[in-house]
Amino acid sequence: MRSKLIFILAVGLILIFIFANDKITGNFLKKKDSGNNNTANTVNTQLKDKAGNPSSLSKINLLVTEPLEGETVTNSAITIKGVTNPNATVFINEKEIKADSNGNFMTSLVIEEGENLLVIIAHDEYGNYIEKELAINMVSVN
Numbered sequence: 001m002r003s004k005l006i007f008i009l010a011v012g013l014i015l016i017f018i019f020a021n022d023k024i025t026g027n028f029l030k031k032k033d034s035g036n037n038n039t040a041n042t043v044n045t046q047l048k049d050k051a052g053n054p055s056s057l058s059k060i061n062l063l064v065t066e067p068l069e070g071e072t073v074t075n076s077a078i079t080i081k082g083v084t085n086p087n088a089t090v091f092i093n094e095k096e097i098k099a100d101s102n103g104n105f106m107t108s109l110v111i112e113e114g115e116n117l118l119v120i121i122a123h124d125e126y127g128n129y130i131e132k133e134l135a136i137n138m139v140s141v142n
Contacts, residue, residue, distance in 0.1 A: 060128045072137040081106045084122040091121045
């Protein structure tokens with residue numbers, strides 16, 4: 001059910017951009033934190049009009065600071081933290097939250113044992129969106 005919903009959302013958003021005659025360009029940066037060897041994932045996008053000019057209102061960022069991609073946890077209750085555009089709406093799997101006026105967001109989620117896929121989507125008031133997927137492993141400790 002979740003994968004069908006994600007697929008439908010993705011197709012719908014792609015169609016919106018096609019009909020608006022806009023193009024999306026973007027890049028993915030994986031930065032290494034020299035203090036504790038953790039990595040932070042940043043995804044940036046820039047919406048352009050059909051002439052290739054960047055829109056000044058369309059840039060949306062998403063930085064997931066916790067958990068990290070591929071992280072293994074021993075507790076089924078995890079905290080997801082990050083930063084996006086101020087007041088953006090953030091969906092983590094099917095849970096909707098709102099970023100604060102500084103763009104910070106945080107929520108808790110219960111995951112199952114084994115590999116869990118977190119799909120994090122942020123969108124702003126202009127209809128711009130960005131998506132990040134993280135695989136998190138949960139192992140029980142005996």
